[in-house]
Amino acid sequence: MAVRRRGGVQSYPDVPVDLWVTCRKCGGMHYRPEFEAELRVCPSCNYHDRLDAAERIALLLDDPDEFHELDADITAADPLEFSRPSGSYVDRVAKARALTSRNEAIVCGVGPMHGRPIALGVMEFGFIAGSMGSATGEKITRLFEHALRHRLPVITVTASGGARQDEGLFALMQMARTTAAAARLGEAGLPHICVMADPTLAGVTASFASVADIIVGEPGATIRFAGSRVVQGTLRRRAPVEDHTAEWVLRQGLLDLVVPRRELRETLSRVIGHLAPAQTAAPTPNTPTAVRA
Numbered sequence: 001m002a003v004r005r006r007g008g009v010q011s012y013p014d015v016p017v018d019l020w021v022t023c024r025k026c027g028g029m030h031y032r033p034e035f036e037a038e039l040r041v042c043p044s045c046n047y048h049d050r051l052d053a054a055e056r057i058a059l060l061l062d063d064p065d066e067f068h069e070l071d072a073d074i075t076a077a078d079p080l081e082f083s084r085p086s087g088s089y090v091d092r093v094a095k096a097r098a099l100t101s102r103n104e105a106i107v108c109g110v111g112p113m114h115g116r117p118i119a120l121g122v123m124e125f126g127f128i129a130g131s132m133g134s135a136t137g138e139k140i141t142r143l144f145e146h147a148l149r150h151r152l153p154v155i156t157v158t159a160s161g162g163a164r165q166d167e168g169l170f171a172l173m174q175m176a177r178t179t180a181a182a183a184r185l186g187e188a189g190l191p192h193i194c195v196m197a198d199p200t201l202a203g204v205t206a207s208f209a210s211v212a213d214i215i216v217g218e219p220g221a222t223i224r225f226a227g228s229r230v231v232q233g234t235l236r237r238r239a240p241v242e243d244h245t246a247e248w249v250l251r252q253g254l255l256d257l258v259v260p261r262r263e264l265r266e267t268l269s270r271v272i273g274h275l276a277p278a279q280t281a282a283p284t285p286n287t288p289t290a291v292r293a
């Protein structure tokens, strides 16, 4: 292999630059195919790296090709004609759409998990930090309404910086709106399980995510309402980083489970089987006994 030296630094032009992944937490270098085979969990420190919505869907469903997406065309409006020095909200949305190939910060749809249809909503952190604007709230609300009409259990996977500031009060309204939609699902006796992935913050933590029947955290995920600057300004002290991990939140009683990514699909399937046994289940040869019960 040809090795070039430029300014004393070795360069290997034949090696693809993305062949190695650096762990966001411990800085360890990992061979990308092995890291991805481990579902992007760091073998050194167990950090659960962020997954995009498509990877989440592939992780949770029997076959991602069987995922039927709902309301994919819904996208943000600009009710406040908001602009920052760095650019307009319209430009931010356009960049996010180009970056993620999504129209909003959540992907909603229906697909089978162990043969059972599930209404699934997965937040796309790459779309303006997974923030919840009015279109995001609309999609979440419609997902709950779809589940209600078709008697489906709901799984939401959150990864979000909170309400989208560019939409001001219109974004904050989505907290009440999505929570009300989740409540209507509960009144109908249908289960909602929320998986809080890294990070789940602010307006999403304080709305539909925290009213789920079962709330699951991924190991090490940052879960909190107020950001560190707000905490420091209010309490006059810096809150330790570990005070906001899924494990700490579990000890405070705000989570029900912390589940490693590799066990997530089985665990969710089992929980749904207990919460709504045989409601719409269509057992398949690979359906575990516990789920059929």
Ligand SMILES: [Zn+2]
Residues within 6 Å of the ligand: 023, 024, 025, 026, 027, 028, 042, 043, 044, 045, 046, 047
């Ligand atoms: Zn690591």
